[in-house]
Ligand code: NI
């Protein structure tokens with residue numbers, strides 16, 4: 509019964525490729541996580557958004573932040589959420605309505621509870637020929653009114669705190685990096701699913717570049733081998749769930 513209630517009050521998710529996720533909330537607001545719509549995988553017709561009400565940025569690497577300034581200037585989102593270092597940099601570029609937070613913090617965004625989580629990664633911002641310090645990289649857990657909870661894990665290796673995060677937040681749906689090289693690959697991502705005890709998982713951060721060799725098929729095999737009770741939802745860039 510609870511699942512049915514949650515399902516009716518969940519966002520409509522559009523996977524824009526790589527780590528970029530468009531979440532249309534039940535009330536009509538649009539939340540964009542990791543604004544890189546001009547990634548090579550994003551279908552052309554989805555690169556133009558008609559509105560952005562909130563933007564969440566996991567970390568400073570170009571493949572997560574590249575279109576943040578341009579999209580903020582075009583759509584004037586009511587809130588742009590990132591760590592203090594990224595907010596400072598965005599402020600220097602003229603982005604308004606910044607809301608800084610850090611790992612472990614929980615804030616309200618568009619009526620949702622947003623928690624910033626830990627990752628095992630790095631976070632530098634390319635600015636001209638400089639690499640600006642981007643603070644600690646993170647992920648986001650978003651809990652909607654009614655309880656539906658999704659987790660954008662961000663870029664990371666496997667870490668055992670995922671078990672605690674799973675216990676605390678019990679995510680219904682997880683967006684998990686599997687591409688390898690810059691993040692964990694399929695085997696470690698399957699273990700991450702085991703620790704999280706998530707209901708459903710969508711693989712992200714794969715296929716964008718040849719160097720990202722982890723595939724959804726390999727991820728499916730690893731989940732099966734481990735016997736993880738987690739439904740795999742494979743979304744191609746442009747797919748809606
Ligand atoms: Ni990264």
Ligand code: MN
Pocket residue numbers: 527569571572663690713
């Ligand atoms: Mn990345």
